Amino acid sequence: MKHDAFIQRSLQSFIRALGRALESEELSKLDGLLQRLDPRVKVIGLPTLIVAAAVSHRLAVIAAIFIIGVVLAMLSQIPLRTLAARIWMAVLVFTGVIALPAIFITPGQIIYRLPLLGWTVTAQGGYSALFLIGRTETAATLSLLLVLTTPWSHVLKALRSLRVPAALIVIFGMTYRYIFLLLATARDLFESRQSRTVGSLPGRERRRIAAATAGALMGKSFQLSHEVYLAMQSRGFSGEAHVLSDFTMKRRDYAGLAVLLALSATAFWWGR
Amino acid sequence: MHIPDGYLSPATCVTLYAGAAPFWWIALRRVKRALNTRLIPLLSLFSAFSFVVMMFNLPLPGGTTGHALGVGIAAIVLGPWASILAISTALLIQAIFFGDGGITALGANCFNMAIVGSLVAYGLYRVFAGHAAVTARRRVIAAGIAGYVAINAAALCAAIEFGIQPYFFHDASGTPLYAPYPLTIAIPAMMIGHLTFAGIAELILSAGVVAYLQHSNAGLLQFTAPESASEGLPRGERAKGRSLWLALAALLLLTPLGLRAVGAAWGEWSVRDFADPQARRQMAGASLQHVPPAHAPNGLQRLSSVWTAPFPDYAPAIVRNQSFGYMLSGMFGAGLIVLAGIILTGLNILIQHYQLRLHGEASVTSNAGEQNR
Numbered sequence: 001m002k003h004d005a006f007i008q009r010s011l012q013s014f015i016r017a018l019g020r021a022l023e024s025e026e027l028s029k030l031d032g033l034l035q036r037l038d039p040r041v042k043v044i045g046l047p048t049l050i051v052a053a054a055v056s057h058r059l060a061v062i063a064a065i066f067i068i069g070v071v072l073a074m075l076s077q078i079p080l081r082t083l084a085a086r087i088w089m090a091v092l093v094f095t096g097v098i099a100l101p102a103i104f105i106t107p108g109q110i111i112y113r114l115p116l117l118g119w120t121v122t123a124q125g126g127y128s129a130l131f132l133i134g135r136t137e138t139a140a141t142l143s144l145l146l147v148l149t150t151p152w153s154h155v156l157k158a159l160r161s162l163r164v165p166a167a168l169i170v171i172f173g174m175t176y177r178y179i180f181l182l183l184a185t186a187r188d189l190f191e192s193r194q195s196r197t198v199g200s201l202p203g204r205e206r207r208r209i210a211a212a213t214a215g216a217l218m219g220k221s222f223q224l225s226h227e228v229y230l231a232m233q234s235r236g237f238s239g240e241a242h243v244l245s246d247f248t249m250k251r252r253d254y255a256g257l258a259v260l261l262a263l264s265a266t267a268f269w270w271g272r
Numbered sequence: 273m274h275i276p277d278g279y280l281s282p283a284t285c286v287t288l289y290a291g292a293a294p295f296w297w298i299a300l301r302r303v304k305r306a307l308n309t310r311l312i313p314l315l316s317l318f319s320a321f322s323f324v325v326m327m328f329n330l331p332l333p334g335g336t337t338g339h340a341l342g343v344g345i346a347a348i349v350l351g352p353w354a355s356i357l358a359i360s361t362a363l364l365i366q367a368i369f370f371g372d373g374g375i376t377a378l379g380a381n382c383f384n385m386a387i388v389g390s391l392v393a394y395g396l397y398r399v400f401a402g403h404a405a406v407t408a409r410r411r412v413i414a415a416g417i418a419g420y421v422a423i424n425a426a427a428l429c430a431a432i433e434f435g436i437q438p439y440f441f442h443d444a445s446g447t448p449l450y451a452p453y454p455l456t457i458a459i460p461a462m463m464i465g466h467l468t469f470a471g472i473a474e475l476i477l478s479a480g481v482v483a484y485l486q487h488s489n490a491g492l493l494q495f496t497a498p499e500s501a502s503e504g505l506p507r508g509e510r511a512k513g514r515s516l517w518l519a520l521a522a523l524l525l526l527t528p529l530g531l532r533a534v535g536a537a538w539g540e541w542s543v544r545d546f547a548d549p550q551a552r553r554q555m556a557g558a559s560l561q562h563v564p565p566a567h568a569p570n571g572l573q574r575l576s577s578v579w580t581a582p583f584p585d586y587a588p589a590i591v592r593n594q595s596f597g598y599m600l601s602g603m604f605g606a607g608l609i610v611l612a613g614i615i616l617t618g619l620n621i622l623i624q625h626y627q628l629r630l631h632g633e634a635s636v637t638s639n640a641g642e643q644n645r
Contacts, residue, residue, distance in 0.1 A: 006337045009329035017327065020370065047375055054282050054376050057443055087371065095276070102452035108445065124445060128452040135278025135450075136374075143277070143368065143375050152369060167304075167312060174316030175323070175361050176369070182317075182324045206331040211480020214325050214342075218349065218481065219489045225317035229310050239309035 006210055007190045014183045021180065023082070027148045032076030034149035038253040039158035045260030046146045052264045053138045056271025059127070062134040065267055069141040076149050087140045095136045099129035152176050160243040170241040178224070185220060189213045273341070273423075273430055273462075273470070274366065275381055277374030279451045280433055281441040288433070289379030295387045296360065299353040307354075315354065319361035322346055326362065330473045338469045343389035343426070344397075344419025344478030349485075349492050352394040359386035384429040393422035393478075397496065406493045407486045412479045419478030420471045424463065427470070431455075431462035543568040 028035060034042060053065045073083055108124030146155070153173065160169045193209060201209070280288075304311050325342040332338050346355040360382045366372040373381045400414035435455030438448040453461065485492050545551035546568040555564045 006329045006331040009337055010327065013327040013329065014324075017370065024369070050277060050375060051282065054277060054285075057449060091276070095278075099452070102448070105457070106448065106452055108447070124447040125452070127445075128448040131447070131449055132278060132452065136276050139277030139374055139376065140371055144371050147369050147371075155368065170312050171316050171319065171361060172364065174312065175319040176365055178317055178320035179323050179365065182320050183327075186324050186328075203331060203333060203335075207476050207480060208483075210328060210330050211477060212484045214328060214345070214477060215481040215484030215488065217324065218321055218345070218485070219492065221317045221321040222314075222492065225310075225314045228313040228317065232313060233309070237309065239311070241312060 006206060007194050010210075011187060011190055014187045018180065018183060020086070024148050025151065027078060027082075028151050030077045032078070032149065034072060034076040034145060036252070037256045038247050038249050039150050039154040040161055040247060040249070041253050041257045041260065042146050042150055043155060043158040043162065045257055045264070046142045048261060048264040049267070050139045050142050052267035052271065053135055053142075056267060058271045059130055059134060061267050061271035062131070062138055065263075066134065066138040066141065068263060069138060069145060073141070073145055076145070078145065078148055082148070083141060083144065087144050088137060091137050091140050092133065095133050099132045102129050102132070157243060157247065161247065166241040166243050169243045174228075178221075181224075182217060182221065186213065186217055189216060273381075273385060273427055273466070274363070274373030275377040275384075275430060275433070277376045279374075279437075280377055280380055281437060281450045282376065283441075284433060284437070284450075285376045285379060288383045292360075292379045292383040292387055295356055296382075299356040302353045303357060315357055315361065318346070318350060318354070318358040319365075322358050322362040323365060325477070326366070328477070330476050332469060332472055332476070336469070338473035340419070340470075340473040340477040341385055341389065341423055341426070342474075342477060343385055344393045344415060344422050344474055345481045347390040347393035347422070348397050348415055348418065348478065348482060348496055351496050352390045355390040355394070356386050359390060380430070380433055384426040384433075388429050389422045389426040392425040393418040394496065396421055401497065406490050406497050411486070411493065411497070412483045415482035416475040416479030419474040423474040424466050424471050427462050427466035428459070431459045434458040434462070 049065055049068065053062050056062050056065075070080070070083075073080065103121050103125040104119045106122050106125030106128055108122035110120045111123050111126070112121040113119070114121070150158075156169050156173050159172075160166060190213060193213065303315070307314055322342050325345075326339060328340065329337040330340055341359075343355065343359050346358055350358060363373060363381050363386060364378060367375055367378050367381070397411075397414050397418035400417050401408075401411045402414075404410040404414075432455065434451040434453065435458035437450040438452055438454050441449045443449060451458065482493065545555065546564060546566075552564055556562060
């Protein structure tokens with residue numbers, strides 16, 4: 001491993017996060033089905049479908065909800081490549097590794113015996129692995145659809161109209177906004193450290209650098225919070241948070257909500 | 273450790289949302305009261321910091337790298353309640369915006385990492401740091417232990433949540449509907465990774481950041497170090513405390529005097545004393561010659577079997593010599609009461625100093641900001 005690998009990997013994480021946020025912003029501007037719907041419809045409808053998938057005791061219902069997610073993505077001009085790269089493959093690898101041993105160790109009806117190893121595959125184990133992977137893929141697809149088709153500020157406004165306290169909405173909004181500033185600051189801190197480092201450093205020194213960068217970032221966060229507070233105060237902030245909610249439900253929004261809720265209700269009933 | 277959707281049953285998710293809700297509510301009230309109008313910017317920035325620090329790749333011994341959660345350092349710098357809110361907010365944005373952790377499992381993730389993690393980290397840091405100065409090496413070690421144990425406590429909670437799924441949620445054929453592994457597999461599987469890599473990453477971050485702040489920004493550590501207040505107790509108060517301890521020690525040394533006492537204390541008779549002629553004589557003698565009833569009262573007989581003390585009649589079963597057992601029991605009982613007192617006092621001091629420090633910290637950042645301008 002290269003000695004500055006931790007800096008490289010951290011920088012990659014920051015860049016990936018920035019890239020994903022940028023991609024979401026671009027996709028949420030497209031003229032697709034979900035993008036045109038009122039954010040409140042999506043904030044209610046898509047999580048309801050996720051809950052329907054979580055509650056279902058039938059694999060077929062989970063598969064049907066997954067297909068609904070794929071169709072919604074296609075109608076919203078979300079490239080399936082994006083979904084495959086960001087969700088499907090990642091979930092398959094992560095959850096697949098976790099689910100695989102369950103196929104062999106879950107007690108039940110033996111349906112197959114591995115030729116050389118002699119391990120037995122049980123029906124119960126196979127189904128339980130499919131349940132785990134199916135639910136995780138479906139829920140992750142639907143929650144990504146929400147974010148890819150709705151700007152974060154709209155998600156927050158929609159949450160406000162669902163009676164989430166305004167102070168929390170403002171905190172979530174400001175946090176999201178400052179994540180990018182702090183990501184850029186952390187990137188600068190690591191890059192400047194990297195540019196001043198010659199040769200290989202002992203492990204202890206590398207750990208000290210990583211912790212010192214986190215400490216410096218923390219100090220900057222505190223200082224920035226104070227400056228932000230002063231800026232807010234100078235603009236008349238008195239501690240009370242207000243969020244404007246200027247969404248208006250149109251006929252197609254009501255229709256969209258009705259369809260999503262009807263699909264969820266059907267899934268609840270069928271998946272019992 | 274970010275639990276995705278689909279691993280936990282909806283019932284578990286709802287239970288953990290309900291379990292997390294009171295903590296969020298208390299945390300919001302306490303932090304709002306202490307920070308007032310500063311609540312929004314400070315929490316927002318610290319949530320953003322927590323989010324970014326979760327992306328740091330930390331170099332681990334052996335040449336590999338790992339991610340830390342940052343809950344240890346958040347609890348050490350902010351105290352438990354603000355840390356609960358900051359980490360929860362970071363987890364919410366991770367779940368909704370970056371798909372890291374599920375939406376239905378958000379309550380569980382917040383419960384494990386933000387709530388259990390913050391409370392364990394804060395408690396251990398305060399216990400291990402003791403009264404050490406803010407710049408003492410002991411605080412670095414305490415921070416490392418706090419981070420390491422906190423992440424493992426959070427992982428254990430997650431493992432238990434996974435492990436109970438197959439017991440409660442399976443179909444008629446026995447197919448597990450959610451996380452498929454029982455506790456015997458889920459706990460070791462989760463803990464091996466956290467006791468090694470993740471735990472060490474958290475240890476490095478917590479201890480490393482505290483060591484860095486001690487040199488460059490010690491004011492940030494002052495917030496959860498109310499020991500300076502106890503060091504500053506007036507001399508008279510400290511002397512009073514010392515004399516109380518001396519009095520307690522003297523009373524413990526006088527314990528053997530109790531062996532000189534004859535018979536049972538008035539009103540502390542047992543059921544079998546009513547049948548023993550010698551005990552009956554003592555009862556009558558101690559009660560102005562009123563003869564006790566022939567049989568023990570029905571209520572006493574019924575209730576005497578409800579609770580059996582671990583040290584019946586003050587003599588532990590393992591101790592053959594009754595006098596020695598009596599003294600040992602006395603010391604054990606006194607020790608338990610002192611311990612309970614210390615815990616209650618500690619909790620009270622924690623609450624008081626948390627509020628004081630939060631105000632103090634706000635004025636520190638205010639001064640720093642004004643100097644920068």
